[in-house]
Amino acid sequence: MIIRVLGSAAGGGFPQWNCNCNNCSSVRAGKPGYTARTQSSIAVSSNGQDWLLFNASPDILTQLKMAGSRLQPAESVRDSGIKAIVLMDAQIDHTTGLFMLRESSGPLTIHSTKEVRGDLSAGNPIFNVLDFYCKVNWVEIDLNNSSETKISEVEGITLNFMSLKSEAPPFSPFRGKPRPGDNVGVQIVDENSGKKVFYAPGLCSIEEHLIGPMKSSDLLLVDGTFWTDTEMIDNGLSKKLAREMGHNPQSGPGGMIENLSHIDGPRKVLIHINNSNPILNEMSEERKILEKNDIEVSYDGMEVLL
Ligand code: MLT
Ligand code: MN
Numbered sequence: 354m355i356i357r358v359l360g361s362a363a364g365g366g367f368p369q370w371n372c373n374c375n376n377c378s379s380v381r382a383g384k385p386g387y388t389a390r391t392q393s394s395i396a397v398s399s400n401g402q403d404w405l406l407f408n409a410s411p412d413i414l415t416q417l418k419m420a421g422s423r424l425q426p427a428e429s430v431r432d433s434g435i436k437a438i439v440l441m442d443a444q445i446d447h448t449t450g451l452f453m454l455r456e457s458s459g460p461l462t463i464h465s466t467k468e469v470r471g472d473l474s475a476g477n478p479i480f481n482v483l484d485f486y487c488k489v490n491w492v493e494i495d496l497n498n499s500s501e502t503k504i505s506e507v508e509g510i511t512l513n514f515m516s517l518k519s520e521a522p523p524f525s526p527f528r529g530k531p532r533p534g535d536n537v538g539v540q541i542v543d544e545n546s547g548k549k550v551f552y553a554p555g556l557c558s559i560e561e562h563l564i565g566p567m568k569s570s571d572l573l574l575v576d577g578t579f580w581t582d583t584e585m586i587d588n589g590l591s592k593k594l595a596r597e598m599g600h601n602p603q604s605g606p607g608g609m610i611e612n613l614s615h616i617d618g619p620r621k622v623l624i625h626i627n628n629s630n631p632i633l634n635e636m637s638e639e640r641k642i643l644e645k646n647d648i649e650v651s652y653d654g655m656e657v658l659l
């Protein structure tokens with residue numbers, strides 16, 4: 354199985370267009386130790402031909418350009434290696450790239466929960482708009498019946514979905530009133546090798562039912578948004594806490610570093626890193642703490658073969 358990180362940043366990307374924080378100024382100035390990043394998404398393939406896209410980032414066109422022919426089999430005059438799309442939530446940074454795929458020759462096959470479909474048909478009606486272009490072939494992720502979901506469009510991959518306690522997007526009527534199905538995590542299984550990846554770019558806490566799937570995975574690709582709960586407030590960027598936004602900060606009691614220390618075995622990699630996070634400076638103390646804890650930071654174009 355090939356796992357390609359198309360984008361490793363949280364909403365806004367790195368640098369963020371209107372941000373002059375120390376990180377964004379440094380990467381813009383080309384300082385050593387800082388690497389630009391697009392908004393988060395991964396693509397997974399078992400046979401190297403058919404790809405399953407997880408989230409459609411607003412930066413998808415740049416990401417596909419960066420990938421060269423990796424996701425472009427060029428078997429007909431108009432085609433793509435992307436055979437289906439899985440949405441983990443309805444957030445802007447995970448869904449607005451769908452507009453960029455509107456030239457698709459056939460309907461886009463999109464797997465999501467009915468909660469996500471609801472938010473993308475009302476608060477931000479992307480699905481309705483796409484009906485004027487390529488149309489959407491929606492396939493429900495049913496969390497009551499979600500183990501071993503076969504993705505018929507992509508050979509050799511089975512998905513196990515899990516409900517996550519996080520947050521619906523700000524435009525959802527359910528913001529602040531989370532429902533199961535607003536956010537999902539997934540264990541991606543390669544049927545041939547048996548290798549497994551746990552993917553959850555938005556993860557507020559490691560709930561009991563996630564521990565088993567995390568421990569049985571070979572690779573964890575998890576929420577790396579913030580270093581501290583108060584990061585946005587401390588930097589004068591927003592009034593929101595990390596946890597209020599549905600993200601588990603890395604440091605401190607109950608933080609991601611502590612949580613991951615209880616999970617032995619898998620390779621641990623952070624994704625969806627916000628531009629305010631000090632780990633974006635490769636020379637930082639925070640980055641050294643991650644290294645000491647065997648936690649890696651993903652980057653655009655990173656590939657893992659399992
Ligand atoms: C989040 O991950 O909390 C959201 O993507 C934030 C946003 O949309 O700006
Ligand atoms: Mn996000």
Ligand code: ZN
Nearest residue numbers: 372374377628
């Ligand atoms: Zn910034």
